[in-house]
Amino acid sequence: MSKADRPDQPNASARFNEEAATYTVRGSGAPDIEAGVAAIRNVLKTLPVRPGVYRMQDARGDVLYVGKAKGLKSRVANYTQVARLPKRLQRMVSQTRSMTIVTTRTEAEALLLEAQLIKRFRPPYNVLLRDDKSFPFILLRDDHAFPRVQKHRGARRAKGQYYGPFASAGSVTRTLNALQKLFLLRSCSDSFFTNRSRPCLLYQIRRCSAPCVGRIGEEEYGELVADAKNFLTGKSTGVQARLGKSMSEAADKQDYELAAVFRDRLRALTYIQGSQTVHAEGLGDGDIFALACNAGQMCIQAFFIRGGQNWGHRAFFPAHTNDVPEAEVLSSFLVQFYEDVPPPRRILLDRDLPEAALIAEALSERAERKVEIDRPQRGARKKLIDQAKRNAEEALERRQAESTTQGKLLRELAETFELAEPPKRIEVYDNSHIMGANATGAMIVAGPEGFRKNQYRKFNIKSGITPGDDFGMMREVLERRFARLEKEDPDRSSGEWPDLLLIDGGKGQLSTVCEILENAGVHDIPVVGVAKGPDRNAGRETFHMPGGREITFPPNAPLLFYFQRLRDEAHRFAIGTHRAKRAKSLTTSTLDEVPGIGPNRKRALLMHFGTARAVKGAALDDLERAPGISKTMALQLYDYFHPHG
Numbered sequence: 001m002s003k004a005d006r007p008d009q010p011n012a013s014a015r016f017n018e019e020a021a022t023y024t025v026r027g028s029g030a031p032d033i034e035a036g037v038a039a040i041r042n043v044l045k046t047l048p049v050r051p052g053v054y055r056m057q058d059a060r061g062d063v064l065y066v067g068k069a070k071g072l073k074s075r076v077a078n079y080t081q082v083a084r085l086p087k088r089l090q091r092m093v094s095q096t097r098s099m100t101i102v103t104t105r106t107e108a109e110a111l112l113l114e115a116q117l118i119k120r121f122r123p124p125y126n127v128l129l130r131d132d133k134s135f136p137f138i139l140l141r142d143d144h145a146f147p148r149v150q151k152h153r154g155a156r157r158a159k160g161q162y163y164g165p166f167a168s169a170g171s172v173t174r175t176l177n178a179l180q181k182l183f184l185l186r187s188c189s190d191s192f193f194t195n196r197s198r199p200c201l202l203y204q205i206r207r208c209s210a211p212c213v214g215r216i217g218e219e220e221y222g223e224l225v226a227d228a229k230n231f232l233t234g235k236s237t238g239v240q241a242r243l244g245k246s247m248s249e250a251a252d253k254q255d256y257e258l259a260a261v262f263r264d265r266l267r268a269l270t271y272i273q274g275s276q277t278v279h280a281e282g283l284g285d286g287d288i289f290a291l292a293c294n295a296g297q298m299c300i301q302a303f304f305i306r307g308g309q310n311w312g313h314r315a316f317f318p319a320h321t322n323d324v325p326e327a328e329v330l331s332s333f334l335v336q337f338y339e340d341v342p343p344p345r346r347i348l349l350d351r352d353l354p355e356a357a358l359i360a361e362a363l364s365e366r367a368e369r370k371v372e373i374d375r376p377q378r379g380a381r382k383k384l385i386d387q388a389k390r391n392a393e394e395a396l397e398r399r400q401a402e403s404t405t406q407g408k409l410l411r412e413l414a415e416t417f418e419l420a421e422p423p424k425r426i427e428v429y430d431n432s433h434i435m436g437a438n439a440t441g442a443m444i445v446a447g448p449e450g451f452r453k454n455q456y457r458k459f460n461i462k463s464g465i466t467p468g469d470d471f472g473m474m475r476e477v478l479e480r481r482f483a484r485l486e487k488e489d490p491d492r493s494s495g496e497w498p499d500l501l502l503i504d505g506g507k508g509q510l511s512t513v514c515e516i517l518e519n520a521g522v523h524d525i526p527v528v529g530v531a532k533g534p535d536r537n538a539g540r541e542t543f544h545m546p547g548g549r550e551i552t553f554p555p556n557a558p559l560l561f562y563f564q565r566l567r568d569e570a571h572r573f574a575i576g577t578h579r580a581k582r583a584k585s586l587t588t589s590t591l592d593e594v595p596g597i598g599p600n601r602k603r604a605l606l607m608h609f610g611t612a613r614a615v616k617g618a619a620l621d622d623l624e625r626a627p628g629i630s631k632t633m634a635l636q637l638y639d640y641f642h643p644h645g
Contacts, residue, residue: 032094035094037079037080037093044073044077052110053066054067054068057097058096079093107358112339126320127328129316134154135166136151137164138179138232139152139156141158142160143158143160146211148186149180150176151172171312179231182227182231184224188202193211199215206261235307250262283348284305284308284346286346287304287343288347288384289348290391291330291350291392298317298329299317300316301389302388303388305384315399317399331359335359346371349373349375406448406449410422413559417500424495427443427498428501428503428570430504431461431473441473459476471508474516482516485497486521498525499526501527502528502563503529504570507531514546528544529544543563595640619638
């Protein structure tokens with residue numbers, strides 16, 4: 001739980017001094033370990049013996065690595081002792097051409113700043129928390145006489161109590177359903193609440209107490225809110241006792257219908273207690289982490305315990321962990337993880353960390369209260385750690401089994417389509433529109449680890465496309481995509497260039513794409529067009545390649561299923577993008593484009609004339625008579641819709 005007024009940034013009060021310490025090497029910027037060492041030594045001349053953060057940068061200024069130090073000078077000096085460095089860091093030094101230094105007041109501040117910069121720059125030589133999606137919370141609002149309970153993601157700006165994190169949206173949904181059944185709290189928006197004249201369906205199915213129409217008073221509703229807060233903080237025993245007492249009193253008064261309501265709520269509470277409570281005596285609020293490693297891959301399993309209740313668990317697979325010690329991976333993971341998530345009072349780990357005290361100090365500073373990091377040796381907490389460890393090992397085994405299957409599919413794909421090696425980045429393109437309206441393009445990305453959703457891209461079709469001109473839409477999407485690639489990564493060093501393009505279409509689409517790539521000077525990216533089978537039957541697709549070659553697969557071929565998954569994902573993403581654009585267009589009008597017409601004047605015009613079309617066709621005298629519209633504004637409106645020829 002966290003207060004809304006708590007600063008989102010862990011070091012909001014800290015002040016940092018950033019100095020760009022740069023050493024430029026003439027030439028192409030190709031890896032050269034002597035040039036890298038020379039750049040680092042040049043920076044050492046002016047480095048202070050103070051805590052801080054350093055960034056290693058290549059010849060283009062891209063960040064290679066972010067590190068923190070208690071003493072910057074001695075820490076950075078270690079990189080000049082190349083023979084003592086592991087191969088991974090030797091490669092990093094060979095690419096280094098400049099450094100940026102940020103000094104801090106304490107090492108704890110440096111640790112927090114390091115996590116911020118790693119999240120911002122995502123350097124290739126840092127351990128990265130790959131899953132960067134925000135965690136869901138439950139928000140109980142405080143800015144209304146009848147507080148609303150809702151799911152929340154993102155910055156915690158709204159006034160109220162936040163409960164979380166939850167491991168998944170499903171965990172939040174289950175808990176919200178429980179809150180509705182148990183405490184009958186409203187979940188509707190304030191505008192919906194204000195405009196109700198009779199109870200909604202949730203009241204009929206006993207999921208809401210209908211405060212919108214006065215079926216419950218403010219004081220009684222406040223008691224329900226207090227019970228919900230007790231439940232979310234693990235104090236459900238008192239809630240259970242109150243429900244039991246209310247049920248007995250209603251039964252004594254022979255109000256059996258009310259007694260049945262309390263009985264159902266009591267059953268719901270008992271069920272939730274049985275499904276969420278874990279054996280964590282005395283733990284209260286805590287997070288549990290365990291790490292498993294096998295064949296160079298690592299998995300970190302997290303359990304979230306709040307008020308003695310299990311709010312879900314999630315497996316994480318950090319990136320860039322090759323040749324990195326396990327303790328260093330877990331330390332880096334923890335600081336990055338709590339960059340966006342408020343740390344609980346207690347964190348339990350399956351191993352000792354050399355920097356555990358420093359991490360606890362940094363997280364305590366961020367949370368503005370004490371945070372403890374512990375490794376249980378016995379008892380119920382040790383059992384929780386063992387459970388998390390087993391889950392981590394099983395999740396890693398599943399991941400590796402899936403990777404093996406995925407790797408086999410990609411090798412088969414490379415052989416079938418005569419690629420030099422299995423593709424690491426596959427881009428799939430699709431378009432969506434209705435008779436040319438709200439046209440959008442979509443690109444999804446897949447690779448050995450599956451779909452890379454943070455790499456997906458949307459394209460609003462900007463040029464005037466003839467309705468139904470899929471070729472024209474594909475041309476615009478690909479021209480914009482490869483023009484940007486050429487501008488941002490001309491030497492193809494970032495891994496953003498695709499190894500294979502999949503196009504939803506047959507020979508016509510394929511020839512258009514090949515022409516676009518040829519005009520862009522791109523000659524080495526394989527392209528495959530996927531044409532739907534007769535009567536658009538799945539399983540009878542034809543795969544077209546440049547030169548006229550066509551390939552079909554047996555209906556039960558695993559590679560065919562893989563291509564269908566890729567195509568369906570691209571179609572899903574394109575349709576979702578199109579629907580969002582179409583929904584937005586339904587809420588806009590031509591009045592939005594008129595200079596000086598804000599929401600209030602727009603509302604007044606629509607209330608007076610009825611529609612935007614009526615405003616557009618109105619005479620000047622009619623516009624002047626509209627409430628809130630001056631003669632000057634009326635003339636401006638009239639001139640906008642009736643430009644002088």
